[in-house]
Amino acid sequence: MTEFDLGERSVRELNAALHALDGESPGAPFEVRNPRGAHAVAVGIDAPAIVNVHGHVGYYCAGMNQHATVVVNGNAAARCGISLKGADIVVKGNVGHMSAFMAQAGNLVVLGDAGDALGDSLYEAKLYVRGAVASLGADCIEKKMKDKHRKQLRALLDAAGLGGEVDVADFTRYGSARRLYHFHIDNVDEY
Numbered sequence: 001m002t003e004f005d006l007g008e009r010s011v012r013e014l015n016a017a018l019h020a021l022d023g024e025s026p027g028a029p030f031e032v033r034n035p036r037g038a039h040a041v042a043v044g045i046d047a048p049a050i051v052n053v054h055g056h057v058g059y060y061c062a063g064m065n066q067h068a069t070v071v072v073n074g075n076a077a078a079r080c081g082i083s084l085k086g087a088d089i090v091v092k093g094n095v096g097h098m099s100a101f102m103a104q105a106g107n108l109v110v111l112g113d114a115g116d117a118l119g120d121s122l123y124e125a126k127l128y129v130r131g132a133v134a135s136l137g138a139d140c141i142e143k144k145m146k147d148k149h150r151k152q153l154r155a156l157l158d159a160a161g162l163g164g165e166v167d168v169a170d171f172t173r174y175g176s177a178r179r180l181y182h183f184h185i186d187n188v189d190e191y
Helices: 011-019 148-157 187-190
Strands: 003-004 030-033 050-054 068-071 085-091 105-110 127-130 140-143 173-177
Touching: 003 011, 011 030, 085 148, 105 148, 127 148
Parallel strands: 003 030, 030 050, 050 068, 068 085, 085 105, 105 127
Antiparallel strands: 127 173, 140 173
């Protein structure tokens, strides 16, 4: 386990350590303490890292990640999971506006509420929210929760240390309506 105290070290140092990881093996989990609402925590990770953040984070948490699993034990501000490229994010609190903006692949799981424009311009990432959603972004819609999604969500919750504490039936799934993939004049107001 690698401990990283953001009360003593910078977010830049944390992200540099995560970027230096071998892209093949996850290595020891990172335990991030005292985030104190810092922005851009655990971004741009291109390795199968496991990052547990203990506390609230600011903007852009876990954005642009390709392979990591990031668990936020608190709230995440705006644009959590921006441009997600295949990682998994579990936020045990709320997320701010425009979370999962342009998320291409991966999963965002929110145990609390989501702010405005959730999943704006979403591609193929899957979003699971247990609480209320203020509004959905362009091309993001509610989708049916199938058995395969319930299994996937259960695995994500278990990996985040929630075991049987949280019922997957409490979540709503959101995804892309796939109207923005190609320009079409009928959708011009969505761009």
